[in-house]
Amino acid sequence: MRKQLSRRAVPVAVGAVVVAVLATNAPANAERIAAIAPAAETVVAPAAETVAERGIPVRAGIGSVRADGLAAELGPQRTAGVYFDRKTERMVVTVTDAAAERAVTAAGGVAKRVKHSVEDLNAVRKALDERIDTRGTTWGTAVDDNVINVTADSTVSEVDFAEMAAVLAPFGDAARLTRLAGQLDTSGPVNGGKYMRNGSGGTCSVGFSVQKKSDPTQKYVITAGHCTVLASGEAKWYNGANVYFGYDAGGRYPGTDYGLIRHNNPVVDKPGNVYWHGSGQVTDITHSRDPGFGEYVCQSGWVLGTYCGTVYELDVTAHYREGNVYGLFRTDHCVSDGDSGGPIFHGAAALGIHSGRNTSGCIAYHQRVNPALAWYGVEVY
Incomplete structure (x- = not known):
């Protein structure tokens, strides 16, 4: 600000x-x-990016680069992206079908079945970009929850809030609309x-x-x-x-x-x-x-x-x-x-x-x- x-x-x-x-x-x-602050005056990165450098201390399984690669191989209809699960400290590749789940597991990764693909979630964002232009609103992809998270701050009128809900209704649980206090x-x-x-x-x-x-x-x-x-x-x-x-x-x-x-x-x-x-x-x-x-x-x-x-x-x-x-x-x-x-x-x-x-x-x-x-x-x- x-x-x-x-x-x-x-x-x-x-x-x-x-x-x-x-x-x-x-x-x-x-x-x-x-957990992340420098112990000395200057911290120098390794020559090549590592999983730890990305803030993802994976104790087992594949790293972030490999997880991204697997998701790219699956394509936008069979995955919703990757994320780091802090409870298990492992990278997770979201998948939309059994064959994709088997492919990720066979590659040594952790797969999570989800309902909505990248293509599905992008359709929600496209609809919002085309139909909603209300100040005080945001939307973005929450990969772990497999949803487009939509927020409206305190300045958004009830009429505009209802309009947003109507735009999102056809997408069901692929979108989540939340009212936030405060202002953007x-x-x-x-x-x-x-x-x-x-x-x-x-x-x-x-x-x-x-x-x-x-x-x-x-x-x-x-x-x-x-x-x-x-x-x-x-x-x-x-x-x-x-x-x-x-x-x-x-x-x-x-x-x-x-x-x-x-x-x-x-x-x-x-x-x-x-x-x-x-x-x-x-x-x-x-x-x-x-x-x-x-x-x-x-x-x-x-x-x-x-x-x-x-x-x-x-x-x-x-x-x-x-x-x-x-x-x-x-x-x-x-x-x-x-x-x-x-x-x-x-x-x-x-x-x-x-x-x-x-x-x-x-x-x-x-x-x-x-x-x-x-x-x-x-x-x-």
Whole structure:
């Protein structure tokens, strides 16, 4: 969420509430982070991606790459995708028929029979994309529950809610409609997760340090598109020491949610890492990839710090006030205004950029980082 300080003052009482929330959540969050936090100052990824690096400590059976391969071999009519089962610590390949189940089992994998295929679930999302354009709504694929999870926040009228229910009715249990309290919202050295502000007072979090593939001497910060697009015409950005470090070099929002800031101050350090609030340690980011369903990932932002959580939905459509954003993923991170643009990562892998949230709780939506890197022709370093 981009935090626009110039548009609304933040009273001391609100700041006190934020501190209280941080103090309340700190012990539990420390336990969650302990399993994944870096033991040393820098963590370097292995030469090749491993199951553990993806946050999936499978004790037996096939790994995530092989599971994805099996699902691809089955095709969109015979599987609904793969997910990590945290209870058994194994990858699961969903299947829609007995022959597919036997094929997965014979390959050493764990199969789960489901009713709806990728093709079925995509039909639900297509119907929603074509027929519903209501602000405050989201939908995405919950692979483990074999359902398109549809949400409507408190701003959605009863009439619109009923219309959504009618659109979903023909799909039966392939779709699940839920009313959420709160509102869908994006308002909100240069390390990933650190504070940054523009000249008009809008604050966001640094995403990932990147460089041009064609010219590695050109350094940038990749962050949320709404941070740069909604910057009130002010292109300059400053770090936490109030030092100018660069200017807007691009932004796409809505539709997608990623933006680019060009480094333009040689005296400001540009490390390719992510900052862990609380410990002061950093994790070196060496490569990027898409997140996996059920994966345990972490987020860093200057307001609420570093939180870790689980990927609960993929291919999410979010109807923000300013317009629709597609292809997001949802986690259970706690975030606040100003955390927008912060990095979502696991180990040395860059996964996403924080986009928005539902204000009623720890429900967060993130832009996948790979489409952003491809669009701007840049890479993490």
